[in-house]
Amino acid sequence: MSINIKDAQDVFKDAGESVDFVILNLKRENVEKEREVIAEFADLQNSIINSMRIRNQNDQLAVAWGFSSDAWDYLFPNADKPRELAPFKEIKGPKYTAPSTPGDLFFHVRAKINAVVYEVLDQFMDILRPITTVVDETHGFRYLEGRAIVGFIDGTENPAGVESMDYTLIDSDDDPEFANGSYAFAQKYNHNMDAWKALPTDEQEKTIGRRKFSDRELEEDEKSPNAHNIVSKDEEGGVEHKIVRMNVPFSDPSKDHTGTYFIGYSKSFHITNTMLTNMFTKSDRLLDFSTAVTGTMFFIPSKSVLEKIADGDL
Template identity: 50%
Template sequence: MTTVDPSQAQDVWKDVGKNVEFVSLALTRADQATAQAAVQEFADRSQAIIRSMRIREPEADLRVSIGFSNSAWDYLFPNAAKPKELETFAGVSGPEYSMPSTPGDLFLHIRANDQAVIYEVVAQYQQFLGEFTTVLDEVKGFRYLEGRAIIGYIDGTEAPQVEDAAPYALVGDEDPEFINGSYLFTQKWIHDMDKWNGLSVEHQDRAVGRQKFSDLELPDEEKAENAHNLASNTGDDNKIIRMNVPFSNPAEKITGTYFMGYARHWETTKEMLQQMVDMSDFLLTFSELKTGTLYFIPSRPLLDEIAGGELN
């Protein structure tokens, strides 16, 4: 019987980082054999780059996750087994709002204390990715004041602590070929900050379900019926590792949240998303969702197998 081993996983824990970069890439699909060979080289070189940067800048606390979507898996590894729950996100709809599905093949989630380290990692990665991919989206996030979400509330209070995260984040014996991997769902939200900031703090508290200053949870009877912490809560046994990262071009008045959800079971995340639209989560009333894509984050040993050409 195999056992989950967090040391064999990529960096899927709740350590948002001071600086963050998200890169979504599409395969050009010009030549399958060339793309397969290039991904094998990247799987190898990417881990060497991480090790090198951790030696060069040990205080940067570099963390990296690399993911593959369902479409990418089918193209790059057509003869290999596939994670049981890996699929193409089809979007979800509710009575008032919907969450879109958007394309993506490869995904990079990179965070560090030093933005220069992130720059160097992405620049080096692109030396190997640039010839067979195109960039769909690139977002630079940051740690907001006191680690709060961009709307001013403490983020992730209900997420499992790092020491408790493995059972919620990592695939286990239910899919032994992919043990220590994780399902990552990504979403890019753009907020109407003028609309949000025009609400009283009391109104905002009811909308989120917590007190803004103290972070204390409100009694259920004081929350709005579609309060965010009600709409996004699917029970203590169905938690995921959430990382909500602020990003902004403030002069252009473009401000948003990049939502990351790592999970042992994609079905858990999907249930949460459906509940959010079914309840018309208050956050949706002043937000526009731009993306929605599911990726699988292989374990580090599985990345080694990809590097060795064992998954083709």
């Protein structure tokens, strides 16, 4: 196995204090012009990020961005394609559906303060705005003690630190041309918080499969049969396969609109898709309170591939 974390974008577990997720569509009015702008952006984005890190050294800026399958086909029709890059297919379970929604470009920007996130995305959009339209922009935040908005600690079972790269980065043995890239799945959920808050704490714990205060995992016989931490796993072949996942809260309290933006980074989208399939076909108990409203898969290129895009060599 061979990966190089220095060649990778920020696809590790670091939800940040302030987060912005942006999905854009290309206008598809002039492919040559749009390809030129994307090349310009691929060339400039690293200096924008580095400049902000110098100016705000303690604010922990992290950025990942990439392309959907449709965008890749449109911009780089003669180039090879990442092995698993394809449109996400809707998953229809007996009760709930994971929809497939459009999007060409994806951005995940996070930092300790919102001003840094704003400044980076403002500079990004100065370049990209003429060739794109906005599909969705969601502003997220770090909730108390790093908990998901439903009140439970987020990401306890996530691979941590450098170890996470073994789960998120494509190995050169598997797809050499796109080594150190990653697959990202972005999915937005709206929550029925009134119904969730009305659920007694012990029932919430059975739903998630963990204690709410201590974060300790429940014994198997204490959980609901379709508890979230049972059905959201990929244990294909008797081995648990992991991804790096973040559940980022967002809310407009005055509008009673609260939800979770799920982002999952993986070296193989097959793993993420298996987790999603399990959740929706086995009717994850958490879905009784959470409605998936978006779902799009993207490829996050390595820095080496971004350099090729900038040079027009893809």
